[in-house]
Amino acid sequence: MAPTILLVFLLLLFNSPSLTLSENISFDFPSFTARNITLLGDSHLKNGVIGLTREIGVPSSSSGSLVYENPIRFFDQESNITASFSTSFSFSINSLNSGSFGDGLTFFLSPDNQTLGSPGGYLGLVNSSEPNKNKFLAIEFDTKLDTEFNDPNGNHVGLDIDELDSIMTADAGLQNIDLKSGNLITAWIDYKNDLRVLNVFLSYSSLKPPTPLLSVDIDLSHYLIDDMFVGFSASTEGSTEVHLIHSWRFKTFGFLPVRSKSHPHNVSDSSVTEISEFPVSNSTEKHHNRLGLGIGIAGPAFFFVVLAVFGYVSVKKWKDTRVEKGLKAEILTGPREFSYRGLYAATRGFHSSRIIGHGAFGNVYKAVFVSSGDVGAVKRSKHSHEGKTEFLAELSIIAGLRHKNLVPLQGWCADKGELLLVYEFMPNGSLDKVLHPEPENSVLLAWSHRQNIAIGLASVLAYLHQECEQQVIHRDIKTSNIMLDGNFSPRLGDFGLARLMDHDKSPVSTLTAGTMGYLAPEYLQYGKATEKTDVFSYGVVILEVACGRRPIEREVNSQKMVNLVDWVWGLHGEGRIFEAADKKLNGAFEEEEMRKLLLVGLSCAHPDSAERPSIRRVLQILNNEANPIAVPKMKPSLVFSCSLTVEDIVSDDEESKTTA
Structure with a gap:
């Protein structure tokens, strides 16, 4: 059997005309020429910059596309590997008439190099008469709120797959980016197939930000199965918005390395790596010499390779089986x-x-x-x-x-x-979707439900903090992690960031985890997760429930970002705290109960952790079993608790390395 396998191996090695492994590809357009690209619709080239839509001073409807002329391979059948990819480009969106904006631009991957859709909200990606015909994967940079596609606002980034109703969106204003500013904006889009994550970064500078604006956990290997074309599209409808692409870089990576030689591409704007073929001689004498030499060298090498592969597979299978058995043994009596x-x-x-x-x-x-x-x-x-x-x-x-x-x-x-x-399954979804609904799916959360949510959440946190055998610190309390059952009762979930600790032990030092807007100041400063950091997050959630506003959001008719805790505290200092109540309630609440809820939220969100009440005390206040806590009219200055020593902060270094 072994000689047969060896012979087959040698025949494949020396007689195969070429290797078929796919190559990684990259190209770079610091500026554009007419070479290597295809322009569709109203797109045009001017002074090294691509305009995707018309530049005219009167409102019009327009759509255009820029497509890299060569298809790109994202999947290799031989190795069964899907490539990762990374792209960066500089763009600007402006209007020849102030205030005449809409609709935005996209970066897309499509099996079709003739992608040109309708103007308006279709972003030049799909045809309005056949919206489900085109197949694509796109990152949209949307400058108009279109309720037909469930847009959150007129300044957002979203991931679209085969339809314009985004899988996930992010407000560009959260990183102080105004897509319609006319300024040069650089975008970075990275997909890592091994991590199954797609990240989008935005900046006014050429320096890549440390954190993404949009991060989506998604496996794109199901969509990157064919050769794909990459490019940009944009559209307008009744506006003078102009979409310009100034520069563009793109590369794929992750394919297995092969013997290759680099050839300059046939145009200067880009370059690719091509795979060289193994030469095959027609000389009988050379063939016999090569075969003999191959047998002498490859025979022992092949034997050891087979032995090594067999050993690796056996050990890996044994380890996987042991881990799985250990896991099953631990939770055998569980769910x-x-x-x-x-x-x-x-x-x-x-x-x-x-x-x-x-x-x-x-x-x-x-x-x-x-x-x-x-x-x-x-x-x-x-x-x-x-x-x-x-x-x-x-x-x-x-x-x-x-x-x-x-x-x-x-x-x-x-x-x-x-x-x-x-x-x-929770039929009413998450609390954030109910508090901040899409316009067409508006469901008013009644005051009685809001009170029940505040009490129920305090009850479950008291259980986690004080009633479990080991204290549980959740670390990621926010409205998107609070689900609502059929009766709109709260159900806390997502324990992926939670940590167990003994009740008499000091908190461990970890790298900060959680969501901005809900994180306590001392947690951001020291990375210390305690029950008081959970109390702070609870306070922000309660204010969000009472006010119907997000923890951090843009002020109406302004670029200024407003912190919810600061805003409510300001109204409290002016004696106008009732003005913080959610306007959608139309006054359908008891004023004293609303006042109590707002003051509980402020006391929990106190900058000094030592001044925050325990969650047990909060539950007693909400159940009218204890008096409310006095909240100062002016928000106290930021003070860090003296109980956190330098030794505490730097302790348990190994634990800090394991927490994302």
């Missing part, structure tokens, strides 16, 4: 184990249309179990070390917790390289 096949079918193969949320752990999918008719929510890991860590953290914590205001865990699955948790 039920689901089959991967069943979860795959229930989520339609983890299709993007089934995504209902994004958490610290990864994407959340709606799962419909046809056999039983049940509906669940499946959380899928990021396929990374951090994802496994968070999976084990969430499973070990939530499996042992029992409280009416927690999202019930139904089961789990660790198979096919996947880490999955199955929760009970």
Whole structure:
């Protein structure tokens, strides 16, 4: 058997006409010429800059596309590898008439190099008469609020796949970027296939920001299966908005390295790496010499390679089996184990249309179990070390917790390289979607429900902080992690960032995790997660519930960003705290109850952690079992607790390296 295998190996090695592994590709346009690109529709070239739409002084409808002329391979069948990619480009969006803006531009990947869609909200990507015909993956830079596509505002970035209703969006204003400013903006779009994450960065400078504006946990290998064309599109409708692309870089990476030689591309604007072929001689004598030499060298080498591969596979399989058995043994008495096949079918193969949320752990999918008719929510890991860590953290914590205001865990699955948790489906979604609904899906959250949410959340935090065998610090309390059941009762979820600790131990030092706007100042400063940092986040959530405003949002008719805690505290100092109440309630609340809720929120969001009440005290106040806490009229200056020593801050260095 061994000689046969060896002979086949040698025949493949010496007689194969060429290698078929795909190559990584890159190109760079510091400025544009007519070479290497295709312009469609109203796009045009002027002084080394591409204009995607018409430049005229009267409102019009226009659409145009810029496409790199050569298709790019993103999937290699030989190695079964999907390439990662990275692109950066500089663009500007301006209007020849002040205030005449809309609709925006996109960077896209498409199997079609004739992508030219309709003007207006279709962004030059799809045709208005056949909106589902074109296949694409796009990052939109949208400058108009279009309710037809559930846009959050007129200054956002979003990920679109095969439709213009974005999978996920981010307000560009959160990083002080105004897409319509006319200033030169640089965008970076990075997709890492091994981490299954797509990040979008924006900046007015050429320096890449440390944190992305938009980060989406998504597996694009299902979409990058064909040769794709890359490019830009833009559109207007009844406006004079102008879309300009000034420079562009693009590259793929991640394919296996092969013997190659670099050839200059046939144009100066870009370059690619091409694979060289192994030469095959027609000389019989040379062929026999090569065959003999090959057998003498490759025979022992091939034997050791086969032995090494067999050993590696055997050890890896043994380790995986041991880990899986250990995991199953730990949670054998816990929730039920689901089959991967069943979860795959229930989520339609983890299709993007089934995504209902994004958490610290990864994407959340709606799962419909046809056999039983049940509906669940499946959380899928990021396929990374951090994802496994968070999976084990969430499973070990939530499996042992029992409280009416927690999202019930139904089961789990660790198979096919996947880490999955199955929760009970919450029909009313997350609290942030109800507090800040899309215009066409407006559901008013009644005052009684808001009071119930405040009390229920305080109750479950008191349970986590003081009633569990080991104290649980959640570390990521925010409205998107609070689900609402059929009765609008709160259910706290997403324990991917939670940490267990003994009640008599000091808090561990970790790298800061969580969401800006909800993070306590001492946590940002020291990275210390304590029950008081959870209390701060709770206070911000309560103010959000009472006021109907986000923790950080743009002031109306201004570029100024407003912090919710500062805003409410300012009204409190002026004796006008009732003006902070959500206007959508139209005064349908009891003034004293509203005042109490707002003051509880402020006391929990006190800058000094030592001045914040315990969550048990908060629960007593909300249940009228204790008097409210006096809140100073002026927000106190930022003071860090003296109980945090230098030794505390730098302790447990290894733990700090393991927490994202």
